[in-house]
Amino acid sequence: xxxxxxxxxxxxxxxxxxxxxxxxxxxxxxxxxxxxxxxxxxxxxxxxxxxxxxxxxxxxxxxxxxxxxxxxxxxxxxxxxxxxxxxxxxxxxxxxxxxxxxxxxxxxxxxxxxxxxxxxxx
Numbered sequence: 001x002x003x004x005x006x007x008x009x010x011x012x013x014x015x016x017x018x019x020x021x022x023x024x025x026x027x028x029x030x031x032x033x034x035x036x037x038x039x040x041x042x043x044x045x046x047x048x049x050x051x052x053x054x055x056x057x058x059x060x061x062x063x064x065x066x067x068x069x070x071x072x073x074x075x076x077x078x079x080x081x082x083x084x085x086x087x088x089x090x091x092x093x094x095x096x097x098x099x100x101x102x103x104x105x106x107x108x109x110x111x112x113x114x115x116x117x118x119x120x121x122x
Contacts (some may be wrong), residue, residue: 052087
């Protein structure tokens, strides 16, 4: 049986001269998730920044063991990386895996999807 690809889909519609509606739908491991409805596309603009792209690339290629390690790899402040990761998590692009080492627990950020589709309907 073929492995199903984890995908995310964003749909943006142009209404009354502005991008007024923004939906997200995700399909992860055979399940379809309904999305959120936003009043504008500012969240999408934030999501598609170069810093978020660097985070996703680093998660995919360097596989940091924690948020602290990720912030060191990026050469960025921990708090700003945490905020960026939280936005990516809200859009289901990143998830946390809890790991235990001895008595210590930590959250490791991992990419949650393999492909992201963005559709703009005019």
